[in-house]
Amino acid sequence: MSDEVQPGFVRVRLDLSYDGTDFHGWAKQAGGKRTVQGEIEDALRTVTRSRDTTYELTVAGRTDAGVHARGQVAHVDLPRELWAEHREKLLKRLAGRLSRDVRIWSAVEAPAGFDARFSAIWRRYAYRVTDAPGGVDPLLRGHVLWHDWPLDVAAMNEAAKALLGEHDFAAYCKKREGATTIRTLQELSLVRGDDGIVTATVRADAFCHNMVRSLIGALLFVGDGHRPVEWPGKVLAAGVRDSAVHVVRPHGLTLEEVGYPADDQLAARNLAARNRRTLPGAAAVEGCVTCD
Incomplete structure (x- = not known):
């Protein structure tokens, strides 16, 4: 997925929390394991009636299995017409669809240049x-x-x-x-x-x-x-x-x-945040932002 917001799309910032006890971490995995990303993407597809289209989330910190989050941030790029249609009732509909161990508290149009992962300081x-x-x-x-x-x-x-x-x-x-x-x-x-x-x-x-x-x-x-x-x-x-x-x-x-x-x-x-990061006197290594 491109890092740039494509024409006709709007970037939406999501603020969320979850109890990681029963999740196999944030990131989607093969084999049908339950993950936070997979659950939210499934719920988003259902409440927006997007059928077979999955709008992928980018997250600030990819937490491991069993790790919790109180102040997690993610973004998703949605077609502008879809966002306009669902934005007013999106949070309530997601609350009705998501399991009780994950909640989305805010869904707002992100300012220009925002990337949940790479914009974080x-x-x-x-x-x-x-x-x-x-x-x-x-x-x-x-x-x-x-x-x-x-x-x-x-x-x-x-x-x-x-x-x-x-x-x-x-x-x-x-x-x-x-x-x-x-x-x-x-x-x-x-x-x-x-x-x-x-x-x-x-x-x-x-x-x-x-x-x-x-x-x-x-x-x-x-x-x-x-x-x-x-x-x-x-x-x-x-x-x-x-x-x-x-x-x-x-x-x-x-x-x-x-x-x-x-x-x-x-x-x-x-x-x-995407630049190569080095210590003085060390060879350059490609930057990476991953989390516990």
């Missing part, structure tokens, strides 16, 4: 974990990880400092052929709430595959005393996958928000 995730001796509140079990060792949040925050900034995160990413692992980690901080749940906020321009859950896995080893504060930074500097870094389970992870620049900067950001 950051994605913000939250990972939630509890070290309560009794385990996880049953009502939160689908969204909070239980770690059965006491966690030192101050030590975890200290370790996180070495991971901030632009780095090659190869040591914390599942390698994909032709994709760069260079990212700018803008925030990595942890706070223990009054309920005892530790929430890690992780924000970056983009994330490579399994990056968030690998970072959390490393910090948990620091928090429970199995590794020193310096260890996550040393793993990063080594630049290779370390078997001691565990990819934590997906259910504790939620995509909370996606950030975009001002409307007049959308097109420029769209173009810049």
Whole structure:
């Protein structure tokens, strides 16, 4: 599908949420597995009476199986006449068609230059974990990880400092052929709430595959005393996958928000995000925007 809006079409921005428990991730897959993209596209085809025509969605962050989203963003290009006919009742009709574990909150015509994926300047995730001796509140079990060792949040925050900034995160990413692992980690901080749940906020321009859950896995080893504060930074500097870094389970992870620049900067950001990304002295590698 072309990145440009074709003549006679309008680009529609969708803001949505979903509980990832029963989805095999965002992206459509062969074999009939249930995915968020597939479910929304099916619903959109039905409510717009488009029969055999599927209007494909482009998403800001392609979440993995079991990962949730509160502030996901996608776009879809629809024929202008179709949009004009259905726009007023689209949200209500989609709510009646979609399963209860996925909701679309907003469907509006996007400003010029908008691309849900490439116009984004950051994605913000939250990972939630509890070290309560009794385990996880049953009502939160689908969204909070239980770690059965006491966690030192101050030590975890200290370790996180070495991971901030632009780095090659190869040591914390599942390698994909032709994709760069260079990212700018803008925030990595942890706070223990009054309920005892530790929430890690992780924000970056983009994330490579399994990056968030690998970072959390490393910090948990620091928090429970199995590794020193310096260890996550040393793993990063080594630049290779370390078997001691565990990819934590997906259910504790939620995509909370996606950030975009001002409307007049959308097109420029769209173009810049596609450029080759390198670290000083490194060979150029084609850019890639994928998420946990």
